[in-house]
Every structure is written in structure tokens, then in C-alpha cells.
Amino acid sequence: MTQGKIDNFVVDKDNLAVKVERSFDAPLDLVWSAWTEADLLDQWWAPKPWKAETKSMDFSEGGRRLYAMVGTQGERHWGLWNFSKITPRTSFTYRSLFCDENGNVNPATTGSTWVNSFSESKGITLVTNDIRCDSIAHLEAQIKMGFKEGYSMGLGNLEELLAHLRKTALAPGPDLLKQY
Template sequence: MNNLTTNFTVDKKNNIVKVKRAFAAPRDNVWAAWTEPELLDQWWAPKPWKSETKSMDFSAGGQRLYAMVGPEGEKHWSRVDYTSITPKTNIKLRDGFCDSKGNINQDLPQSDWNIEFSESDGLTIVEVEIKHETLADLEQILEMGFQEGFTATLEELDQILTAKK
């Protein structure tokens, strides 16, 4: 484990969460971890939960349908709609909760993600900006444990990337 930490900030005025994390790994490896379903499923859930991708088309206009699977086998479904992809530098997507067929749950918040990948001093830096439609949506996601869960998943990704060296 290295000493890199996750910088998590909340901008309630603009309904935005910003997350910045550096990884001691090549950008190609970090990009693959965010874009290949078999790698995403290794880290995209805080333990003891796990991620299971049902389908994924990583292309602009494509989507990922996946479940967060709990220790008792319970499943919480989500859908990611990829809106823009610039290879190895940027992913833009719309994220929302859904059913197992990908039908969005309108009772839960959706958000727009902008994920930037860059390299500096031998590190790959990932900067995530998550925009919510309303302050109430942002606060609901935070109350659901998003900060703790996403921070834990990024730590899991760090461990996987470190082990890959």
C-alpha cells in the first residue's frame, strides 16, 4: 500500500462532487481498469460487496449494466450511459440506479460524470467530477454513503494496480 490518498470535495452550491486520486501505475493500466468489465468487476464495489457486469458496450452511446452484489446475495442495479470517450484521457457518462433490465429508477438520483486521466511524475491522476441535478440529489447520494463507498473502491483499485506491477 502506498501513501497516495483520495481527495474528495463537495460543492453544494453547484451540486458537484470532485474526487482526485493518483495511482502509482501507468495510465494504460488505470484506463483498462475503468474500461474493461472484467477489471471493473474486481474493484467497483466496497468490500464485502462486489460488482457483476451483466453487459457492457464501452463506446460513445454504449452502456454498462451491472449489479452491486451484497454479502447476502442482494443486488442493487445501476446503468452507465457513455456519452463521450477520448481514449486514455477522458470518459463522460450518465449514471443511475435501475432494474435488472436497465430501466432507470426515476425515484433515485442520476448524475453526470466527467473522468479525466493524466500522467505526472510517474503517477496516473484520475479526476472525477460528478454533477447532480439538485442539491437534494447530491445530499441523498452522500447520505447513502457515496463518499465512503467510492473512497473504498478507489483504495481497492490501488491495491489491484499495485499488485499488477
Template sequence: MNKAILFNFNVDKENNQIKVERSFNAPIDLVWAAWTEADILDQWWAPKPWVAQTKSMDFREDGHWLYAMVGPEKEKHWARVDYIKIIPEKYFSAYDSFCDAEGNPNSSLPRNKWENNFTDRIDETLVNVVLSFDTLEDLEKIIAMGFKEGFAAGLENLDQYIASQFYLRKQNKPNNKAKVSTYLNFPGKTEEAFHFYKSVFKTDFINGIQRFDDIPPASQQPPVAENVKKMVLHVELPILGGHILMGTDAPKEFGMSVNYGNNMHINLEPESRAEAERLFNELSKEGKIEMPIQDMFWGAYFGSFTDKYGINWMVNYQEGRTGQ
């Protein structure tokens, strides 16, 4: 996560275009998902303190995404994205326009065409964006509305989301022994909950409590908000029979939301890559895949899904350190 982040923003008035070049310290499948799946877009697309709220999304050619930018006073500004061409994990184009809550275009505000190209650099992804406007006046109106600052802030949200979600998983396992644990998320009450569990099971935390201000700083990422710094990034507590409870807070400042039903996963750590793939494929049949199982930039072979009975799972295989 410490690799320098590229961000170039150029206005080409001769061709009525805005050109953006942006890198992400994440593999292409993760970045592609972040740009094309509503539940992830809602977590980063809007600049703070605004949030994006999807009403409907159908990511396919001739499909569309209807969403609102929701302000701190709950005011809503609606937008519609109409998808034109899609080449998975490589390219998509779309028309972006302001609209009402039903998706009817607002002709008094400019519409533009987006063309997004994704380039795989193994542990880094480069996204090139070209926005084309009908007139120079339309381009200048969007610039005057603060597009550069808002878009840059949204991209920083995505960087922070990646850092907070995956920082700890980059650490190597001590060995390849199979493990099963339960992963819990709370909206700011992880420490309170885990002290309660600790008092009940009369055990101690493994390696203490790690907090959001333990994330290694990156020069081009925004600092963690003061009220988030002391929230729990990761905690582990043995309970019965060697079973481990793991937990983390899900700060609303990162665009995260926790609801009953999505705040607990069974985390499987099998002894081999082949077994990880088998478990993932068989358990996820007829379910909903959140993240396909794949090699991740923190060194794990990882995937997550909700099975056909509504149970949330993570499958996480990672090579143990040699000689142990």
C-alpha cells in the same frame, strides 16, 4: 508503489457537484483500462464485502454499462452507465443511474453525470472526477447513502489490485537471457499445488515462497486481510529441461476470480524489446488482447493476450542488470 497517494473529495453545494481528485501509482494506459474494461471494473468497483458484476458493457459513445452491486447475502442493486463522450486515455463522460436488471431507470433515485479526466505523469496517473446532479437534494441523498466512503473503498481496491499484481515484476532480471515459463493461478491452493509438483519433480523452490504480507506496506493503502497474508504471492519451481513453473494465489478478497481456462499463461521473456514486440504482434493476431504491450512502471515491456486458439500468453521483456 510507495509514492504518496493523493485523494481530495469536495462537495460543491452551490453548483450541485462532487469533485474528486485521485492519483494512482500506475501508468495512464493501465488506469484507463481499469476504468473502462468490465473484467477489471468487476475486480475493484464495489467496496468490500460487495462485488461488482457486469451484465453487459459497450464502452463507446452512446454505449452503456449495465452492472449489479452484489452484497454478501447475494442481494443485487442494479446501475446503468450511459457513455456520452470518449477521448481515449484522456476523458470520458457518462450518465449514471439506478435501474432494474433490464436497465430500465429507477426514477425515484437520483441520476448524475460523471466527467472523468486522466492526466499522464509518466509513472503516475491523476484522475479528476466531477459528478453533477440536477438538484441539491439529489446530491445530498447520494452523500447520505455513503457515496464518499464506498467510492474511496473501491479506489483502495484498485490500489491493492495493482500492488499485488505487479509488485514482483519490478524486480530486475539477473540477465537478458531468453526464458519461457508457465504461470499458474489458484484460488488459494497455490502452496498445496506447488508442494505436489515439488514432490513429483523432486526439485526445490527458487528463493522460497513469497507471500502477500511480503508486499511493502504503503501508508495510504488498507492492510492486507489476515486470511490473505499467508497466501502465495509468488513461487517458482524448476521442472524438466530448465522449464520453470511460476504461481500465485488469486484471493477473492481482492475481487479476483479464477476459472478453468483462465488460470494458466505461457510466459515468454525474449532477449530483446524488438523480439518481444514481434512475438506479441504475431501471436495475438485474431486473438483477444488483455493488456497491449507497453512500457510498464515496474520497468518491463509487457503485454498479455489470449490467442485465436484460446491459449493465454504473457510477453515480458526487461533489461538485465548491467555487468551480468
């Protein structure tokens, strides 16, 4: 991995895929935690002014994350991640679906499978998301609703959070997980 900033977002409609690569000036352990711990995920996952709120999360193979994207008027859009494969500090795979507040998925909806890979070189961590959609209709709907812009904003939030956590790493404690 080079030391230059990596920020790629490629849509491949022929293969129903999106590939996102983003490098972060932070060690792998910190980036991994930001992706796998609910308290940290909630601080960056949603594009501002929206926020993410995890209702439950079991980061294990067969586990799941049930969360809401919460808007400024209190509106909630529920999502579910079903974790299928986890290789600590290297990668994890989940199925992403829309659902209700109890995790019930509407069988008429489609989802996507995310393979998230992590690698570090000289303190820079590269995160690669290989996202496969179930249908062209799902992929096009995601693009139309602003997935690229919203997800890019979320990754920007992650960059800010990581910078804050790196600064406070010398004085860890309960304040570490508070909203930056």
C-alpha cells in the same frame, strides 16, 4: 503533477457537484484499462465486502454498462452508465442512473453525470472525477448513504488491484484478470 500522493474529495452543494482526485502509482494505460474493461472494473468498483458484477458493457460513445452491486446476502442494487463522450486515454463521460436488472430506469429517480479525466507524470496517474448531480436531494441522498466512504473504499481496492497487476505485468496471461 507532483509526485506526492493525491487524495481529495470535495462536495460543493451550491453547484450540486462532487470532485474526487486520486493518484495511483501505475501507468496511465493500466489505470485506463481498470476503468474501462468490465473484468477489471468488477474487481474494484464495490466497497468490500460488496462486489460489482457487470451484466453487459459496451465502452463506446452511445454504449452502456449495466451492473449490480451485490451484497453479502445476495442482494443486488442495479446501476447503469450511459457513455456519451470518450477521448481514449484522456477522459470519458457517462450518465449514472439507478435501474432494474434490465436497465430500465425509474423516471422518478435522478442521476448524475461523471466526467472522468486521466493524466500521467513519471508513472503516476491522476484520476479526476467531476460528478454533477441532478438535484440537491440526489446529492444529499448520495452523501447520506455513504458515497464518500464507499467510493473511497473502492478506490482503495483499485490501488490494490493496480499494485497486483503491476507485479504480474512481467508474466501476462489469463491469470492477469483473475481476482487479486
